Amino acid sequence: xxxxxxxxxxxxxxxxxxxxxxxxxxxxxxxxxxxxxxxxxxxxxxxxxxxxxxxxxxxxxxxxxxxxxxxxxxxxxxxxxxxxxxxxxxxxxxxxxx
Numbered sequence: 604x605x606x607x608x609x610x611x612x613x614x615x616x617x618x619x620x621x622x623x624x625x626x627x628x629x630x631x632x633x634x635x636x637x638x639x640x641x642x643x644x645x646x647x648x649x650x651x652x653x654x655x656x657x658x659x660x661x662x663x664x665x666x667x668x669x670x671x672x673x674x675x676x677x678x679x680x681x682x683x684x685x686x687x688x689x690x691x692x693x694x695x696x697x698x699x700x701x
Contacts, residue, residue, distance in 0.1 A: 640677060642670030649693035663696045665689035 621627065643651045643664055650658035651669075666685050673681055 639667050640670065640673070642668050644671055645669045645689075647692075649689050649696050661697065661700050663693040663700075665693035 644656070645651050645664055646658060648658075649663045649665055649669075651662040651664050653659050666689070667682075669685065669689065672685060672689075
């Protein structure tokens with residue numbers, strides 16, 4: 604078919620503006636998980652909560668293992684709160700619990 608590539612793709616939204624003498628840089632792109640919504644419920648002290656909402660003794664979490672901080676959606680860059688705030692909290696909590 605005229606105008607199609609070897610995979611029969613006929614729409615090319617990006618144009619290569621370089622000529623035959625210009626370098627063309629190619630990279631392999633593969634699907635990946637960027638961010639997981641959901642996880643274990645936790646409180647402001649980074650305690651992981653049981654099904655009744657009570658802290659599980661000596662179990663702490665931060666980052667993507669925890670869930671609920673952002674509600675049903677997460678705005679870009681808001682996951683920094685999980686790292687910058689709850690990372691140190693959960694890191695300091697275990698020695699205090701012993």
